[in-house]
Amino acid sequence: MKNILPPTAMSRRGFLALTGAVTLTASVSACAVGGGNASASGGSTVKFWDMPWGDKNYTDAAQSLAQAYKPGDGMPGVSYQQVNWDGFNQTFSSAIASNTGPAVSTGGGFQAFQFAKQGAIAYADNLIDSFKKDGTYDDFLPHTLDAMKTSDGYVGIPWNLDVQVFWYRKSILDQIGATPPQSWDDVLDVAKKASAKGYVGFGISGGSGNYGPMAVLSLMINNGGGLFNSNGDLDVVNDRNAEAVDFLTELVKQGAVDPGSVSMKDDDLTTLWTNKKVALGFQSPAFNNVVGDEKDVLVTDPLKSRRGEVGGLYYVNNIMMYKNTPSQAGSEAFTSYYIKNMKTLWQKGVMQGLPALKSITELPEFKANAQNTAVVEKWQPICKTTAAQSSALTAKLATIDGGQAMTDFCQTVLAGKTPSKTILTKLESDIKAAIS
Amino acid sequence: MSTSVRRTEPPLTVRTPTHEPRNRRRRSSPGRAPATKLFLILPSVVILILTNAYPIAYAAFQALHNGSLISPGEFVGVDNFAKVLADPAFWRAAGFTAVFAVAGVFGSWIIGIAIALLLRTRIPAKGLLKTILLLPWVVPIVVSAMSWNWLIGTSSSPVPTIFHALGFGDAIFLSDPLGAQITVCLFEIWVNFPFMMLMMSAALSSVDESIYEAAKIDGASARQQFRYMTLPIIAKPTYISWVLMAIFCVNDFPTVYLLTHGGPVGATNTLVVLAYKTVFQNFQTGPGVAIAFLMTLALAIVAVLLFRQIRKSTSQ
Numbered sequence: 001m002k003n004i005l006p007p008t009a010m011s012r013r014g015f016l017a018l019t020g021a022v023t024l025t026a027s028v029s030a031c032a033v034g035g036g037n038a039s040a041s042g043g044s045t046v047k048f049w050d051m052p053w054g055d056k057n058y059t060d061a062a063q064s065l066a067q068a069y070k071p072g073d074g075m076p077g078v079s080y081q082q083v084n085w086d087g088f089n090q091t092f093s094s095a096i097a098s099n100t101g102p103a104v105s106t107g108g109g110f111q112a113f114q115f116a117k118q119g120a121i122a123y124a125d126n127l128i129d130s131f132k133k134d135g136t137y138d139d140f141l142p143h144t145l146d147a148m149k150t151s152d153g154y155v156g157i158p159w160n161l162d163v164q165v166f167w168y169r170k171s172i173l174d175q176i177g178a179t180p181p182q183s184w185d186d187v188l189d190v191a192k193k194a195s196a197k198g199y200v201g202f203g204i205s206g207g208s209g210n211y212g213p214m215a216v217l218s219l220m221i222n223n224g225g226g227l228f229n230s231n232g233d234l235d236v237v238n239d240r241n242a243e244a245v246d247f248l249t250e251l252v253k254q255g256a257v258d259p260g261s262v263s264m265k266d267d268d269l270t271t272l273w274t275n276k277k278v279a280l281g282f283q284s285p286a287f288n289n290v291v292g293d294e295k296d297v298l299v300t301d302p303l304k305s306r307r308g309e310v311g312g313l314y315y316v317n318n319i320m321m322y323k324n325t326p327s328q329a330g331s332e333a334f335t336s337y338y339i340k341n342m343k344t345l346w347q348k349g350v351m352q353g354l355p356a357l358k359s360i361t362e363l364p365e366f367k368a369n370a371q372n373t374a375v376v377e378k379w380q381p382i383c384k385t386t387a388a389q390s391s392a393l394t395a396k397l398a399t400i401d402g403g404q405a406m407t408d409f410c411q412t413v414l415a416g417k418t419p420s421k422t423i424l425t426k427l428e429s430d431i432k433a434a435i436s
Numbered sequence: 437m438s439t440s441v442r443r444t445e446p447p448l449t450v451r452t453p454t455h456e457p458r459n460r461r462r463r464s465s466p467g468r469a470p471a472t473k474l475f476l477i478l479p480s481v482v483i484l485i486l487t488n489a490y491p492i493a494y495a496a497f498q499a500l501h502n503g504s505l506i507s508p509g510e511f512v513g514v515d516n517f518a519k520v521l522a523d524p525a526f527w528r529a530a531g532f533t534a535v536f537a538v539a540g541v542f543g544s545w546i547i548g549i550a551i552a553l554l555l556r557t558r559i560p561a562k563g564l565l566k567t568i569l570l571l572p573w574v575v576p577i578v579v580s581a582m583s584w585n586w587l588i589g590t591s592s593s594p595v596p597t598i599f600h601a602l603g604f605g606d607a608i609f610l611s612d613p614l615g616a617q618i619t620v621c622l623f624e625i626w627v628n629f630p631f632m633m634l635m636m637s638a639a640l641s642s643v644d645e646s647i648y649e650a651a652k653i654d655g656a657s658a659r660q661q662f663r664y665m666t667l668p669i670i671a672k673p674t675y676i677s678w679v680l681m682a683i684f685c686v687n688d689f690p691t692v693y694l695l696t697h698g699g700p701v702g703a704t705n706t707l708v709v710l711a712y713k714t715v716f717q718n719f720q721t722g723p724g725v726a727i728a729f730l731m732t733l734a735l736a737i738v739a740v741l742l743f744r745q746i747r748k749s750t751s752q
Contacts, residue, residue, distance in 0.1 A: 090716040097505040114719065118506040207589075207610070208697045260591040261611035262700045268590050277592070403717045404702070411700045415611075433523075434718045 105327035114398035123153030160353035190257035194279035201256035203281030209266030226388035245420035252416030298349030405430035540685035543625035548632025573630035613703035704716035
């Protein structure tokens, strides 16, 4: 056979030597990855990871805000990256485990507690001290900073609140001759009437996402129940929770809930709201902006449960700092900047949650959406966290919130076939197994 | 009649190509020193260790500890395996994984071979038809899953609307555990039958048409030709495709997760989805990795059994 290689082609020994050298270099390089904090955190840049917290314009606004940060002398700059909610736990856990995670991030409501337990969080006590000195501390809404406090320090800084409030579509209620519901009985009545006219009476999504389980938990807290007792011990199987589950089961049996709710995804439910097919349901603040119908989608007053009680669920979403940073001072400087300038996100109207700062709730741009004021004044003060009836937030809540136990629980309730105490017993057992 | 059909088999068992390279290999390196051979395979071994062995070893380490992805935690021995094996959710997921894999393998194979046989006949626009049939396999799984979700996901989706109009009531397939399981299996078959079609087309293309003519002369019916000639002739590629498809199905995360997230109430959890949820939703890394190991073990047993079957079919 003719030799097609030029005379100067590499000899077999040369090829072997080169292969060996390349392999060795690759091995050494691979071992070096993640070996240094500075390189892992993006060199001299503070990596800021952010979630999609609002409408389609949110990312651009948040990125502009981050990029407008001008670091002081010797401080690192900032890079912005958005992380999707879908699989965000995996994204953060994998990145932090491989030292390629962020230096500062937003994230799940209990994410900071979870990573603090695993030793990855840089506590924010210094930053809180600086806020006390410059007066920012007093600007936070009541109880929000306390919610971040653990025995080891502050795991994060509150920046927005996701309050689960009850919404109704006025045009549908007008059509069926109903007024906004004020109690569970009203909800049942209005939802039945709306369903009879071909609408989804009570919108809830049990498929993927977390809105379905949040709605069920909202009703449990509304009735004075919850997942824990005031001592912080698991307390799921009780009459208050059973009444909330029974109420939902009744809605299902009366045909007021879409038969596909068990598997309905959050996005599909939002689409149904946007298409004016849903009469009532729990959603986050500024939901009327999300569905593009500020005048027709409105907030009810807090609902009175069958026991005549009011209450609801809210999340204190926070900005957290990680130990894996090129400069802790740089992380703190950027976080401080972001908290003090985040009002632009509400001024631009791109945020869905409530601001954690009182001064922002007083901005005319925020008040322009009348529903925002209603949420701040009527709903936020009566809301409790996932830890209800306890007030102590812990790492185990990260497992419960959005976890498999709550998803299965919500889907079983929406199937409408299992007695409430049986469902609650299963939930308690699943939560125990998950947090054990 | 079957005896006369079997008479045609010997000329088809062509084994010459397997002998030739073996002889050539012997001739080309008769006295190569073991050290040189070792040196030649060293780069591959190093790369393999870095990319496979290290993650597997680290996963084994995690399976024996009670830590998280970030911190290793304490050594707990085989507690994680015991915990997983005592969990009814594991056995439910294992059961559905078996159903899902069997449905995926044989469902896609039956459709794949049927279409492959059809494509051997004279039909118009065969090329275009082949291209269209390949689409489910070529289109990214995210797009396919979104399309299926749009078609069947909610009560106002097109398929439930049609069912409702035809008087079948509320047909929300993904809300009912059995409906969701059937839907997920059908989706798997739909996504994978083009692969089987390609494998079987390739296998059938190596079959000499003259043996069918001989069988016809001997009076073999079409069913007999398929049962006693086609199937034995394509046995080896069939078993290989089954092994591959079984691995695809058992390891298939996106199909289930994108369509149902393992729901409703865990009805469509496969082992790989359960492992994912255990690690990333319940943050129990040890038990999650233990599930993955048990799954790999089961898969290895299935693969060994099928490979044994392949060897058997080759030696016959």
